[in-house]
Amino acid sequence: MCDACGCHAPTHGHNHQHGHDHAHDHDHQHEPRPNGNDSLIVDINRSLFAANDALARSNREHFDTDGIVVLNLISSPGSGKTTLLEHTIDRLGSEIRIGVIEGDIETERDAERIRAKGVPAVQLTTGGACHLDAAMIHRGFHQLQREPGGDQLDLLVIENVGNLVCPATFSLGEHQRIVLVSVPEGPDKPAKYPKAFTSSQVFLITKTDLLPYFDFPIEEATREALSLNPALQVMALSAKTGDGFEAWINYLRSLVKSNQERTARA
Amino acid sequence: MHEISLVQNLLEQLRDLAHQNNAQRILRVKMVIGPLSGVVIDSFTFGFDILTKQEQLFDQATLEISIPKVVFRCVRCGHEMETDGQRPSGCLACSEPILMPEGGDDLILQQVELE
Numbered sequence: 531m532c533d534a535c536g537c538h539a540p541t542h543g544h545n546h547q548h549g550h551d552h553a554h555d556h557d558h559q560h561e562p563r564p565n566g567n568d569s570l571i572v573d574i575n576r577s578l579f580a581a582n583d584a585l586a587r588s589n590r591e592h593f594d595t596d597g598i599v600v601l602n603l604i605s606s607p608g609s610g611k612t613t614l615l616e617h618t619i620d621r622l623g624s625e626i627r628i629g630v631i632e633g634d635i636e637t638e639r640d641a642e643r644i645r646a647k648g649v650p651a652v653q654l655t656t657g658g659a660c661h662l663d664a665a666m667i668h669r670g671f672h673q674l675q676r677e678p679g680g681d682q683l684d685l686l687v688i689e690n691v692g693n694l695v696c697p698a699t700f701s702l703g704e705h706q707r708i709v710l711v712s713v714p715e716g717p718d719k720p721a722k723y724p725k726a727f728t729s730s731q732v733f734l735i736t737k738t739d740l741l742p743y744f745d746f747p748i749e750e751a752t753r754e755a756l757s758l759n760p761a762l763q764v765m766a767l768s769a770k771t772g773d774g775f776e777a778w779i780n781y782l783r784s785l786v787k788s789n790q791e792r793t794a795r796a
Numbered sequence: 797m798h799e800i801s802l803v804q805n806l807l808e809q810l811r812d813l814a815h816q817n818n819a820q821r822i823l824r825v826k827m828v829i830g831p832l833s834g835v836v837i838d839s840f841t842f843g844f845d846i847l848t849k850q851e852q853l854f855d856q857a858t859l860e861i862s863i864p865k866v867v868f869r870c871v872r873c874g875h876e877m878e879t880d881g882q883r884p885s886g887c888l889a890c891s892e893p894i895l896m897p898e899g900g901d902d903l904i905l906q907q908v909e910l911e
Contacts, residue, residue, distance in 0.1 A: 569823055569911040572813065578802050578903045661798050696798035699834040724883065725834045757893040758883075760871070 537592065582700055585664035589703025592671065593686070597793035598629075599785045600686045602702050604726050605710035606719075607692030610736040610769060612640045614710070614778075615687060617769040619647040621779050622685075626786050629683040631670045633662040633691045640689065650680035661696035662688065664703055684786045698725040706785065712737040713744050717751035720758055728759045732781070735766035738773055799835055803843035806905060807854065814853055819910035822857045826907040829861050830900040831881025837861060866900030 577583075593600045603611045612632075619628055630651040632640040641653035652674045654666050662670075667688060674680040688704060690697040709730040711719045714737065720727045727733060733755045735748060752764045765781065767774030810822050825844075829835050841859060848854035868877045870887035871894045877884050881900060886893045 569909050570817060570819065571907060571909045572817070573907050574809075574813075574905045575907075576809075576905050578805055578809075578905060581805060659798075659801060661801075663801070695834070699798055725832070753893075757895075760894050 537588070579699070582664050585668060586701035586703040589664055589667055589671065590705075592668075593703060593705070596683070597789060598683050598686050599706070599789045600688065600702075600704045602688045602690060602697075602704035602707045603710060604690050604694065604697045604707060604730065605692065605712075606694050606715060609692075609710045609712040609715060611689045611692070611710060612643055613769050614734075614736060614767075615644060615689065616647055617772075617775065618687075618779070618782065619644070619649050621775070622782060623647065623649060626782070627679065627682055627684045629674050629677075629680055629686045631662075631667065631674060631686065631688045633666070633689060635659070635691060650674055650677035650683075652677065652680075656691060660691055660693050661700050662690050662702060663700045667702045684790070685782065694719065694723040694726050698723075698729050705789075706731045708732040708734055710734045710736050711751070713740040713746045716744075717746050717748075717754070720751060720755040724758050727755050727762065730759070731761070731763060733762045733764045734778070735764070737768060737770070738766050739768040739771045797839055797843075799839035800843045800847075802835065802903065803840060803847050806844075807847060807851075809905060810857075810908060811853065813908055814910055817910060820853070821911050822854050822908060823911055824858050824860060824907075824909035825905070826860045826862070828864060828902055828904040828906050830864055830902040831866055832897055832900040833903045834901075835903055837863070862906075864900060864902070867898045868895040869898060870895055 605611055615630060622628065628649050630641070630644045630649060632644065632651060632653045633656060634640055634653065635656055635658060637655070638653045641651040644651035652670050654662060654670045656662065656666070671686070688702060707730040709726045709732070711733070713735065720733070735751065748766055755762050755764065763781070765774060765777050767778055769775065810825065814822060829837055829840065841861070844859045848857050865878050866881050868879065868884055869875070870890060870892050872892035873887060873890045875887050875889035877888060877895070883897070884895060887895060
């Protein structure tokens with residue numbers, strides 16, 4: 531049971547299978563069995579991702595009950611996640627109620643940038659951890675709900691810690707995972723960091739205003755990403771010039787609209 | 797280095813297991829780490845070595861890791877290629893670039909020996 535809200539967040543995943551051929555309670559004790567050195571061998575066969583996955587499912591139920599679409603933005607540091615969000619809020623803030631959870635190792639800076647746009651934002655500082663996990667999002671979401679306007683959202687954007695590796699392994703309960711690569715980073719990121727691309731629904735190429743100065747064949751990057759994950763939706767944009775931004779905005783609008791229709795039917 | 801978080805999660809499960817079984821020592825931990833799990837085995841082993849040194853329950857614990865193969869299946873002709881985790885650049889039978897992996901993304905605590 532969650533302390534903040536009384537919701538039924540699993541604190542210890544009990545949805546696993548025991549490796550024994552008999553059922554028992556968790557406080558049951560085995561007698562040591564003679565196998566040469568008085569040791570006991572226990573078969574477990576349980577995923578180490580199971581605890582996070584259970585919490586992520588609980589987050590997802592929360593988001594669905596509240597009718598909120600949730601995005602998880604994953605990229606290297608400096609690929610333009612916060613700038614993308616600032617421009618997105620400028621374009622959509624008057625028609626869609628947006629909230630933001632910022633993940634960084636240190637500082638409140640990104641949340642301050644978002645709050646300056648008049649949108650509720652919570653900063654999670656991981657204190658060294660290289661990714662957000664479902665438990666942090668659970669706490670962060672409750673914190674956001676206590677911010678002015680944070681309890682009435684259509685769209686929650688989670689900006690993960692800048693890192694193309696570790697965040698890909700941890701589900702947060704999001705509806706859509708979006709992997710960003712900026713033009714200066716180069717087109718080889720899908721091939722080098724496949725998990726971020728195989729686990730995402732959208733591949734967003736940012737800073738396209740820099741294409742004249744860098745060797746970034748968009749077609750090649752797109753082809754490589756699609757060979758890893760044929761279902762990826764690929765978009766390219768520049769927040770600075772607004773080039774390609776319309777497709778991104780329309781994508782967000784249609785996500786929110788179909789979620790509202792689904793919630794209304796339910 | 798999310799591997800450290802995952803090792804911490806593992807040790808938490810092992811403490812519970814030791815408690816449930818009235819065990820004083822964890823002797824052996826068998827894991828399956830898939831090549832596509834997003835877990836770097838050297839980092840995981842490093843985290844295990846560092847974190848287990850700090851606690852008597854684990855001071856004799858050894859870590860055994862098995863790494864399963866991955867099968868990449870061609871979406872066009874169904875040809876299967878088994879690798880250590882590397883993605884072939886295309887189908888060896890028909891050159892199709894889109895190959896879907898099967899398995900290899902697990903991180904499983906398989907078996908524990910304790911006393």
